């Protein structure tokens with residue numbers, strides 16, 4: 001009897017680790033979460049053209065974000081020059097497969113149309129010129145994808161990192177070229193105003209990383225609260241979710257969602273991944289963990305962190321509309337394959353973390 005039991009559990013364990021094919025008869029992520037929120041993924045061009053990868057996208061996800069192809073520099077590299085091909089391909093994939101598209105991103109200090117900031121002599125333009133260029137860009141992009149894009153990250157990462165100023169007033173804004181030209185936060189307000197004019201039905205997001213860090217969380221909260229009170233059309237907050245196996249803690253994640261839920265009706269986790277080292281956030285300087293092998297302990301810690309994130313988000317399903325993974329598999333990750341940050345491994349096979357998420361594991 002005891003031997004039978006051991007054999008039974010050993011076989012169950014084995015079936016959990018048998019790779020991509022094993023999931024065919026099982027629930028997908030989007031099915032498992034249908035009563036809670038949508039499950040999204042950021043895609044590149046390969047993910048939507050390779051047949052294995054695109055079936056995985058279709059099977060598991062009901063929301064897509066273009067990882068890079070709808071960003072300002074990708075669609076509008078020069079004044080008067082629009083390059084739509086890659087963004088159109090992603091939009092068409094969504095249209096053909098009935099998948100919703102999260103627009104990412106209308107304005108960002110990175111991958112921005114640098115030309116918008118300068119005149120022909122390479123001097124910074126006036127804020128009036130900048131706003132007119134932003135208006136044209138936002139109206140054109142939003143109008144082109146209005147039929148398929150249900151929400152936009154209107155402004156990305158405008159708040160700075162780091163501690164509060166110990167000597168009085170805290171200047172919360174990133175000192176970007178937008179900020180240099182305007183000297184205050186008017187460029188953020190204008191971006192939301194232009195997006196609302198272009199599509200009154202799209203849900204408009206402010207999106208940022210390190211959003212669970214108490215100092216940055218409060219900066220985001222205060223800015224959005226004040227802008228909403230002044231009539232700026234911000235509908236939602238995007239929590240990027242570039243986390244690691246050590247943090248943020250369940251308490252900090254919970255506190256951030258709860259605070260944001262006080263001031264907006266829509267919250268999305270927009271760029272979820274969980275690295276196996278201590279780095280976090282959206283900054284482009286990170287370690288690729290060259291040649292590092294993931295340990296059993298790190299795998300376990302990653303499963304615990306994924307279970308925690310999804311448990312907290314399920315508890316906030318009234319305002320949480322969508323949780324998006326930033327990339328399809330470890331092979332696609334912007335962090336490189338050796339940070340092992342996603343639920344699908346470099347062969348596109350589900351890891352145990354995938355099952356923990358899908359089966360509401362309470363680790």
Ligand code: G3I
Pocket residue numbers: 067068110111156209240271282283284334
């Ligand atoms: O397109 C060029 C290509 O022409 C060139 O040959 C190649 C050589 O390096 O670079 C290519 O551009 C790269 C681009 O991705 C497209 O692949 C850039 O170097 C690379 O820096 C860029 O990285 C992207 C990063 O945003 C840029 O800031 C990542 O793929 C993308 O995942 C990442 O996504 C951001 C979110 O949009 C906002 N939140 C943070 C998140 C992570 O940084």
